[in-house]
Amino acid sequence: MNKLFVSPSPHTHGPESTQTIMRDVLIALTPAMLVSVLASGWSALVLIIAGVATCVLTEFLIQKYLIKGPVTVCDLSAAVTGVLLALNLPPNAPWWLIVIGSVVAIGVAKMTFGGLGQNIFNPALVGRVFLLVSFPVLMTTWDDAGSMFGIVDAFSGATPLGAVKEGLKNGQTLSQLTADNLTFSQQFFFNVGGSAGELSALALILGFIYLLCRRVIKATIPVTILCTVFVVSGIFWLANPERFTNPVFNIFTGGLLLGSIFMATDYVTSPMTTKGQIIFAVGIGLITVFVRYFGSYPEGVSFAILIMNCTVPLLNKYCKPHRFGEVKK
């Protein structure tokens, strides 16, 4: 005689789990990781490995010995944080920098709030901003890193955004500055100097397409952010092209693509409804442009996302999905 189970419906489950979703995010980040390692050599690989290891270990230790609860590092969410943090640092940063950043990301930004699903701020971004304000020199210097396989010319010095900010401060105009700066195709494929993950727009977009195909994320947030940045910076640029950088430059430089595709779409720290997501994304776009144009930092994506993270509970409360049968007013 069979032992039969009885339970309420549904009696079957879809294929997705937290782990498969996080695994998909890691797969989507692989092109960016590859570009980073190809362009910057072993130091980028060391950063990724150190980041993932520290994040996973921190979460494990806290869950096992501090909370004494179930250990859930197998859901891969800590590993995702580690990779994202690594892609947010200069590729030649020392290994101990990311270790500190990872401990802050997981220990402070994630676990103090109760772990996965409870945190208000994106852990990787908290880690990055912590490092940015604590180690400003290390976080904004891009040393001459040896290209790993000699495929790509190594770069040195400041990022394009940093160079622009510095130049404008010194009274130069943009046309003088951009003469020796980057062409579009360079930006798109490989050569935008910056954090490990900011190197290639193409690699990030490949990851984006993968996430869309796997239905891990929807296009709403990234597309809205990019459109906002394009339109707002476009207005400024048209008003004064000598003072303000052009929209295409703004989209393909800095961490905008990495931030909009992989950080602003973080489930936990983004709104639940399409309406809320649009407001959230427009906010990120606006803040990014304003920090870049008027702030003291050359880059504003991290700040923009963290600031908009604060609004998520409110957006969730007031932006309700379209109910079935509701008449549009």
Next chain:
Amino acid sequence: MKKTFRIGGVHPHDNKISAEAAIEVFPAIETAYVSMAQHLGAPATPVVAVGDKVKVGQVIAEPSGFISAYVHSPVSGTVKSVGPRADIAGNMVPHVEITVEGDEWMEDIDRSDRIISEIPYSPEEIIEKVKKAGVVGLGGASFPTHVKLAPPKDKKAECLILNGTECEPYLTSDDRIMRERPQEILIGGAIMMKALGVTRGYVGIEENKPAAIASMTEAAKAFPQIEVVTLKKRYPQGGEKQLIDAVIRRQVPSGALPIDTGAVVQNVGTSLAVYEAVQKNKPTIDNVITVTGRCLPAQHNYKVRIGTPMSKILEVAGGLPENAAKVISGGPMMGRAIANLDAATVKANGAILVLTEAETRRRSESACIRCSKCASACPMGLEPWLLNKLSRAGGRYDELEKERVFDCIECGCCSFTCPAGIPLLDMIRISKAEVMKIMRSRPKK
């Protein structure tokens, strides 16, 4: 572009492995256990006593209220007992037990294969015939059909939608009857249209049933008022509200009845039962049941007399395999797990599904990652994650009501989708029952 409903929905693997199994007549049984609660509403009152001789199609119970239905003997023989017996969930329900002797039918039932397409009856006569035949909605809710064919005076029906979506995975009984008996289904539809006084009819069929679409489209050539609509494959398209939205682009407002959109939805199985009731004088005494499961040696679509024990059906189908872990009446999304295999079939049973442990294992629950996939999947535009949270917070029923927990149709899309394996629907059901109770207890204005 193929039509579908506009909010939410999921795409479970359709697993229609029994689709090619033609309908077989189930062998004669020895004893029939006929439930008095085969319909929504008050259980029927038995009108036979122990020792009475009954024929196939003879009335054995009468409705005991406005929303109730007649019950007929599905077999011929002697009434052995009248009393409580366990249903599939183990609840004690009044049954009439009949020992089968031969197969003698009531004389007025037309048992020939001749298809009668003329409808000489008035709407009132049709409704009376449907009522007398004990026809109930065979899509699952088992709402008495004659009640649905007579909408309240202040509502106006504009069209009839026949539900051939069969959006639940595994189920194929509607697919089979649409392939094998399309004309009768459409005549049944025409009969109901006449009763409702409407001139527009639709048959909604999902695209994963091309053979059924072909046969129904072919047969529909003789019915210019009825249009066969091919729908995209998407669960829960067979939900009454979703189907109306998919076919005529109208959404039933919260708290309103489907009739408020002008549409009356009937399952294709019900349509066939209406045809038999009106044209052939045959009451609902049998139905087509899919017996399926990847672990079963063979897949079947049986035409089974009502009152046949589930265990008997499984035995004839080849027995329950060693690795069977769950037997479900209905599909995997909304079906009910059977606690008592000796329970007998009722009119609205459409399938017996056998799943192994691996196929039906519940995931262990982990933390909500706020992916909002449940909200995207919800066909009613609710936020299951929030309802779950409020439900677990205990007693926050005013908020749950404001979040429209009572709109939940219990389709299971949220639990199915949740990557964290949270039993969202379980939690919603708990608070929904509570909220409905509170709403009902309020004085009416």
